[in-house]
Amino acid sequence: MNMLLKSAKIIAPENKVLHLKKRDILIKKGIIEKIAASIAVPSNTKVIDKKNLHVSLGWFDSGVSFGEPGYEERETIANGLKVAGHSGFTDIVLNPNTHPVPDTSSDVVFLKERASGSATRVFPLGTLTKNAEGVDLAELFDMRNAGAVAFYDFKRQIANPNLLKIALLYAQNFDGLVFSFPVDNQIKGKGIVHEGEVSTALGLKGIPSLAEELQIARDLFILEYTGGKLHIPTISTADSVKLIANAKKKGLDVSCSVAIHNLMYTDESLNEFDTFFKVSPPLRSNNDCKALIKGLKDGTIDYVTTDHLPIDIEEKRIEFDNAANGTIGLESAFGSLNSIFGLDKTIGLLTKGRERFGLDIPQIKEGNEACLTLFDPDAESVFGTDDIRSTSKNSMFLGASLKGKVYGVISNNQITI
Structure with a gap:
């Protein structure tokens, strides 16, 4: 054409x-x-x-979820890629939150074949562990050869520190990138929103900022010991920004991202008990929001992501405690960032990230x-x-x-x- x-x-x-x-x-x-x-x-x-x-270089998103296979009623790959294209994204990294999860090379091949021929290109993540259960490492090397660009147990804690240590050591053999979601489930407990004045006023169980920061601190200690490449997706607290800034000063090969909705909204949005605002990590305080924006401006936070996560309406229109986490974000990404950062910075953020995943960087x-x-x-x-x-x-x-x-x-x- x-x-x-x-x-x-x-x-x-x-x-x-x-x-x-x-x-x-x-x-x-x-x-x-x-x-x-x-x-x-x-x-x-x-x-x-x-x-x-x-016109700009095509935009890149390091964390998009659809539903296929297993949750096609949420979003198929075909329609999801149309959404991404209409939203301005030419390249996306696809999260492994399907059923079954992609933990073998054949699973990765399936995802790439389903996405072929679209204007928006897909780069799948494989799971870090078999069935994303956090017990045994998945077929990392084979998945890498099949086209997986990194490895991630989607929004699940790597509870076993030795498992993360082994993963970081092993992945160095083929320059692999390991994701670790920043949450300590024991500290999180049964929390569902940010722990603070709002959670107390609403009578909702809180998730302390410590649950995120403790996990990040542990992971950074392990990275310092092993070497390798670590990515921490969707951080949400002010002290998380500080931890990563200090790690970078030490020369550790760590990157991180922040979800756009954590830049736009705070836990004060929960006052109406609207389950569309229930996400993981949760919306945090105004001070956290300001620190995340500052972290993007000074380069401590590497990338923004839509953290696009389609959820059935039946799983949202129920009691807040029982509602599923997640919001879609592709369609609103540009307008949100542009309203916060202005045009040049927004385009810089939306075109950044390919290099971390070993992808070619286009040029006009x-x-x-x-x-x-x-x-x-x-x-x-x-x-x-x-x-x-x-x-x-x-x-x-x-x-x-x-x-x-x-x-x-x-x-x-x-x-x-």
Whole structure:
């Protein structure tokens, strides 16, 4: 397919030649053929001319969940990838929260085959342990060869410190990346929301910040002993930021991410007992929220993630104690971040992360494959149910004022607009 983007303002802070310039971009058979101030429309070419059209490198998300296999009623891979494309994401890392979980090479191959041919590319995570049970290591090396980019028991504690030690040592043989979810279940106990004034006022069992920080401190001690590469997904407390900052000063190979909803909302959103705000890790205090934003600005926190997690409505419209954790976040990601950080920083955050997973980093350059996200950064809207393309509708962002509109992506010789 041949396409011509007309008068697209390029947002590429790392490219001093093209950044903030308005250009026509001609794409033939998935390759950027020409970038110029004005290009005549060739025959058999689709012209894309949108209001206030901006373009950047395709966006990347290090933590997206769908449902297939096992929970297709939540989200299939096919529809989930359409949602990701319409939300501006050309590349996603797929969480292993399916049934069965992907703990063998054949499982990883299945996921990649189901995702082939889409504009948005999928990079699966394999589980760290068999059946994600935290007992025996899964087939890490075989899964890596099949295409798994890292290993993660999705939102489950690695309770056995020796297991993490062995995993970090073993994964060094093939430069593998190990995830460790930051929670100590014994400290967490039966807690379901952040422990603080709000949980006390609402009579809900709290999860102390210590439950996250103790696990992170333990994992960092183990990493210092073993070496290797560790990623801590979705941190949520101010002291977690400090722990990771200190570890980086020591030279440890550790990275971390934060969920966008932990930047937008605090535990004060729980006052109406709306289960759409029940997530793991929980929404924390205002001070935590400020520390997370500061951590992103100074580079302590490496990546943002939508932590997109579709959940059946039947598992949300029940008593708060029994409701499932999770919110969808792909559709609201750009508008949320843009309202907090402004355009340049937002694009920097959304295009960062591929290098940690050993993936190629695209460039807006003649002769390169087109991997582009198209958007209008100035459009303002209130996020509503009509904006949700996901099969599951469990979004805590409903009613939020967002800044920015995504048109879609051009990637993998495909277009989603």
